[in-house]
Amino acid sequence: MSKVQAFQDSEICAQLWEKFWPKTCIFDLWGIRSCFMRHYNRQNIFFLGESPRRGRCFLPLSWIDEEEYFAQFPGETWKGKTWLEQNKILAPDPQFLNALMGNLQGKLFIRYIDAEILPFYDTPFTVDEVGYLFFPEQYEYSFENYFMTFSKKTRKKFNHELNLLHDQNVHYRYNHMPDIDWMFEKNLSVYKEDSYFYDSRFLKAFIDMIEFLKNNGLLMLSSVLIGDRLAAVDVGALWNNAYTVLAGGADRQFQGIAKLINLHHLKLACKKRFDVVDFLCGDFNWKSRFHLTPRPLYELSLPQVDDFTTLHVTEDRISIAT
Numbered sequence: 001m002s003k004v005q006a007f008q009d010s011e012i013c014a015q016l017w018e019k020f021w022p023k024t025c026i027f028d029l030w031g032i033r034s035c036f037m038r039h040y041n042r043q044n045i046f047f048l049g050e051s052p053r054r055g056r057c058f059l060p061l062s063w064i065d066e067e068e069y070f071a072q073f074p075g076e077t078w079k080g081k082t083w084l085e086q087n088k089i090l091a092p093d094p095q096f097l098n099a100l101m102g103n104l105q106g107k108l109f110i111r112y113i114d115a116e117i118l119p120f121y122d123t124p125f126t127v128d129e130v131g132y133l134f135f136p137e138q139y140e141y142s143f144e145n146y147f148m149t150f151s152k153k154t155r156k157k158f159n160h161e162l163n164l165l166h167d168q169n170v171h172y173r174y175n176h177m178p179d180i181d182w183m184f185e186k187n188l189s190v191y192k193e194d195s196y197f198y199d200s201r202f203l204k205a206f207i208d209m210i211e212f213l214k215n216n217g218l219l220m221l222s223s224v225l226i227g228d229r230l231a232a233v234d235v236g237a238l239w240n241n242a243y244t245v246l247a248g249g250a251d252r253q254f255q256g257i258a259k260l261i262n263l264h265h266l267k268l269a270c271k272k273r274f275d276v277v278d279f280l281c282g283d284f285n286w287k288s289r290f291h292l293t294p295r296p297l298y299e300l301s302l303p304q305v306d307d308f309t310t311l312h313v314t315e316d317r318i319s320i321a322t
Contacts, residue, residue, distance in 0.1 A: 004049040004057075004099050013046045013060065013073075020048070020058045022117070025086045025278075026239045031216070033084070035208035036076035039201045044073055047100055051093035058090040059100065061108075069109045076205060078196050085112040085131065085280055085297060097123065101302050112281065113298040128299035129281035132292035136270045136277075143270045149291050161256040162263070168226045172264065179223045180210060183233035186249030196247065206247070213237050222268075224261050226254055232261040243269055244278045262290065 007013055017030050026032060037044070042062035049057035062075025071077075072087040087110055091097050101108065111128050118125055139145040147155060173179075184203065188195045197203040213219035220236035220243060234248035245265060250257045262279075269277045279287055281297060288294070 004047055004096065007046045007048065008044065010044075013044060016046050016048060016058070017060060017073075020056065020090070021060070022088065022090075024114070024116075025242065026218070026237045026244050027084045027086050029239070031212045032209055033074050035212060036084070036202075036205040037074035038208065039205040040074060040076050042073075042075035044075070046073070047096075049091075049093065049096040049099070051096070054093040056090075057093055057096035059096070063106065069107045070104060072110045076202065078199060078202060082111050083196065083202070086114045087112050088114055088117040089300065090117065094123070097302070101304070104304065107304045108300065108302040110300045111297075113300060115296060115298060118298060123300065124302075125298045125300055127296045129283075129297060131281045131295045131297055132279045132287040132290075133295055134266055134269060134277040134279070134290075134292050136266075136274055139270065141270045141273050143267045146266060146270070146291075158259070158263075162260055165226060165231075165254060165256055165260055170260070171225050173223045173225065175214070175219055175221045176223055177214070177221070179221065179230060179233045180207075180235070182230050183235065183247070183249035186233070186251060187247065190249070190252065209246075210235060222261065222264065224257065224264070226257075232257045234261055234265070236265070238274070241275045242278060243274045243276070245280065259286070262286065266290075 007016060014030060014034070017033070021028060021030075023029065040062075042064070044060070044062050046060040047058070051057060060073035061070045062073045063069075064071050064075050064077060064080075067077070067080045071082050072084075074084075076083050089097075089110065113125065113128070136146075139149075147158075150158070184197055188197055192198065197206065210219065210221075218237050218239050220238050222234045222236065223230060224232040230251065231254045232248065232250040234245055236243055236245045238244075243265070248261070250261070265277055268274075279292060
């Protein structure tokens with residue numbers, strides 16, 4: 001590692017992101033990350049390293065002042081931890097992280113790291129949380145094939161519960177923007193302080209993200225009505241034939257409504273022949289019960305280093321780009 005540069009100018013950081021950051025999921029888009037950047041207003045610092053032997057390293061960070069650690073950009077937090085998933089550590093040269101930790105004035109804590117981009121060296125990555133995916137191709141894009149993977153008893157129970165709702169006249173509508181406010185209201189009324197939207201910064205950033213998705217033809221807003229009443233609303237995004245379910249709200253007076261809308265996502269994915277449906281992380285038992293494919297995401301937690309020489313790095317220097 002011959003040189004590591006640090007950049008803080010917002011325009012330069014945007015250019016670096018667009019040039020070097022892999023675009024493998026919806027959360028890799030600058031337009032998504034910048035929504036949260038605007039409302040959390042963190043101190044951001046992007047590190048770019050050049051290694052003659054191993055190639056380029058890139059790590060965009062944000063300082064989480066209230067928790068006193070560096071996280072992956074843009075540092076959007078809920079209960080002190082970041083929310084955006086499939087983060088990445090682009091560091092093929094281990095000397096890169098060594099150089100950073102010898103110069104950062106604080107610890108490093110990066111969550112939800114994509115396993116496919118983990119550096120191949122001895123760094124203490126541990127499982128953070130498990131996300132859940134649905135691959136329609138595994139079932140030949142047939143919802144019926146998927147449904148038959150459940151036991152006869154479970155299928156009967158599902159059908160009984162869902163038929164009670166269908167008897168009340170279930171129908172769907174899509175991208176009806178007024179339904180978004182209802183979704184926020186229901187989510188907050190159910191989860192209260194545990195809702196992501198309880199933090200006004202997160203709420204405003206999420207609203208901006210919805211606007212970005214809408215303006216770029218990526219929004220998948222699904223609403224379930226029973227009779228003439230809204231019963232459930234989910235916000236999702238479709239990018240590169242991958243469908244990501246981001247958040248939702250439901251009227252719990254309708255028993256089984258969450259099950260109904262989640263199965264609807266799977267039916268739609270089969271019908272539209274999506275590559276994958278990503279239901280993200282979260283401790284919700286239904287995800288494993290629905291036979292979804294688990295995907296562990298990882299975290300990296302490194303303490304602040306007081307003695308730079310203990311890392312055996314002698315040639316690295318941080319230079320601030322102006």
